[in-house]
Amino acid sequence: MNPLVMLIDDDLVSQFDMRIKLQRHGQSSEIISYDCPIEALKWFEDWQNAKETTRLPDILLLDWQMPKMDGFEFLEEAMARAIPLDQMDIYIASSYSNCLKEANEDVRSKVKRRFIKPLSRANVDIIFTNRSLKESV
Template sequence: MNPLILLIDDDLVSQFDMRIKLQRHGQPCEILSYDCPIEALSWFEDWKSSNGALQLPDILLLDWQMPKMDGFEFLGEALDRGIPLKDMDIYMASSYSNCLERAEEEVKSVVKRRFIKPLSRANVDIIFTNQALKEKV
């Protein structure tokens, strides 16, 4: 089964850039994208009520700074709602190198890696390599 990537970024240009880089990598994947983290939380609620009909994302790629709710607030809310974040590879994308400093330890512990925007080819390689290694286990 192709990995499902959930991409959450309020900047549509960044979102488009990440989507194109993920699609051009050569690894078949499905990408869901949201520009509002609150709408993405609603999708997770739909996932929970689907009783397995919807696939849980394999990869969550999320922006740090967004209006209404930043990436760490999103992760905290998802944990509070019982979303199994440990079952996903979670990557934080940010224009700032210090984005992990202010996160609570519980939330920080679910983030596999932080990338500086824009994503490079090497960053995308890391995402898909980690996913391939996870599938082999």
């Protein structure tokens, strides 16, 4: 089954760039994207009400700095809402190399890796290779 990727980034140019790089990788995937983390939380709320017909994202690619709610606040809120983050490969994309220092230990433990924007082809390879390894186990 093709992985379902959720992108959450308020910068539409970055979001477009990530989408194109994911699509050009060669790994077929479904991509849903949000420019507002609050809207993405609403998607997860809808998922909780329709688990039988809607699948959970396999990969969550999340911006760190966003208005209203940053990426770490998003993850904290998702944990508070009992969204099964452990079932997703979570990556943070940021222009700041030290952004993970801002997160508490619970949040840091959910994040598989941090990437500097813009994503490189090697970053996308890592995302899909990790997914493939997880599926083969």
